[in-house]
Each structure stands twice: as structure tokens, then as C-alpha cells.
Amino acid sequence: MQTASTVLMVEPIAFGYNSQTAENNYFQVEQKEADIQEKALQEFNNFVEKLRNKGVNVITIKDTLEPHSPDSIFPNNWVSFHEDGRVALYPMFAPNRRVERREDILKTIENNGFNIKEIDDLSSSENGDKFLEGTGSMIFDHDNKIAYGSVSLRLDEGLFRNFCKKFGFAPVVFHSYQNVGNQRLPIYHTNVMMCVAEQFVVICLDCIDDEMEREKxxxxxxxxxxxxxxxSENQLQQFAGNMLQVQNDAGTQFLIMSETAYKSLTKEQIEKIESYCEIIYTDLNTIEVNGGGSARCMLAEVFLPKN
Structure with a gap:
């Protein structure tokens, strides 16, 4: 199944700009405002309410003040939940994000009626400075068992290929870039440049500079x-690639995105998407600017079997 009907979201308690991730996340901008956490929490709560109003199951878990991790609002980078009962825990680039891997969160998922059969902890690769940041760095086509991965400091090609072999995906490896000043630099996460839904793929092909890779x-x-x-690359900068398709218990599908992403789309693009499913968009400006991530990053899909 390509679309999950349950998602995990982590409620921020001390959200803010993370200088450790900003080393290679060029979407981040530090705002010097005092109420960033307050604004981020309001955006989070509005997002959760919109999803629940459409019948999507949302499991919310509060972050903790200690240990502090300003990016805990993006759980899809450290964990993925698979339909065979396996859970993968991922190696993270920023040291202050590694504390986001919490056993109590997995217990809460189980307490919500899901069956975890096996935990595959890949985080030891951090010791060798090799990283694979979950469904930020990998985009899964579950129906066709294909995984797309754009190589960066947050996606080590060897780890990616090993993961695909272990979890039964065919790897599609490529390189994508964005303009940063006068430089062309690697995009930090694949999920800002592409989204795989059940019947369509939203993608910025222009950021795959190598023609052969792009054609592949x-x-x-x-x-x-x-x-x-x-x-376009301009729309990518507005988080138009950072989308996720989910469904409710009735099987109705929705494409989730931020208001910034939605406003960047053309009328034709919106009509094309809406020919497949309804769009849900929400204001995530504070989270996007300071965190450098958007709607998709905030959602960890739960494909686990039910007890």
C-alpha cells in the first residue's frame, strides 16, 4: 500500500533554528524572534486538526525539554514503520538530532494497537560518519518496491543500497542540486525535490543536473x-516537492503540503493533482523558515500491522 492512514507527529516543546543541520540545509534561515516556539506549536496544532478533520489517524507525542533537540518536529528522519512489522532507526547527520530516537515513542505506537515485530537499528553508522536520514533521504514507491535516493551527506550510497537489499527495494541512485549563492550544491534531502503518490510523482527534474541520471x-x-x-527549481525552494499522500480509514486519499508550497503551484499543476486526490494545505511558515523542512518532514507514516 502506497498511502498510510496513520501518521506519527511530534509536538514541539523548544523548536528553533538548528545550527548543526544548517551546515548543509540551505532552506534554513534563523529568525531572531522570541515567540518562535509559540508560533511553531500553533502551526503544528492547526496541521494536526486539519488532518484529523479529514479522518486521518494522527498519533501525537510531545517532545521533551531534555535532551533538547530543536528538530524533533521532523520524526520521519529517524524512524520508519513498515507493513511487515519492522521498524528502522536511522543514522543522523547532526549530533543533536540523534537523541530524537526514543524508545518510549515506539512503545506509544504499540499502545495504539500496532505490532512491532523487529527493530532494525542502523544508527551505529554514525560512528563512521555515514548517514541515511529515513524518508527524508529516501522516497519509497511501496507498490513497486522502488526506493529513490539523491546522494548527499545525509544519504550515503552504500548505506542506501544495503537498506534496499535488506528491505526489498530496488534502489534508484542519483544526484540533485540547488543554487546557493553562485554555487550548485547538493540538495540535503530527496524529499524536498520529489514525492511519490499512488498514481503520480511530483518531481523537480531540473535539479538533476546529470542528463543520464535525469533520464533514468x-x-x-x-x-x-x-x-x-x-x-520548477523555484517551486522546489517554496517546498513544493515536500508533499506526502495519505488516506483516511475510508480510503479517501489526500496530498498534504504547506500553504507556501500550494501558493507556488500553477493552476494547471493544482488541477492535475486534484484529478487524483484532494489537496490539504496548512500554514507552516515558522517551521519552514527556521527548520528548513515542511509538511512531509513532519509526518512519519505508520504502515505496521495492527494487533
């Missing part, structure tokens, strides 16, 4: 039977 990615998507909906 297009070819794999087309052979999987999904329609390509292209976005």
Missing part, C-alpha cells in the same frame, strides 16, 4: 505506471 529517473517513474507532475 524519468524512465523508472514512467515504467512504474505513474504520471510525472514536474515542478
Amino acid at each position: 529517473v524519468q524512465e523508472v517513474i514512467k515504467s512504474s505506471g505513474k504520471e510525472i507532475i514536474e515542478i
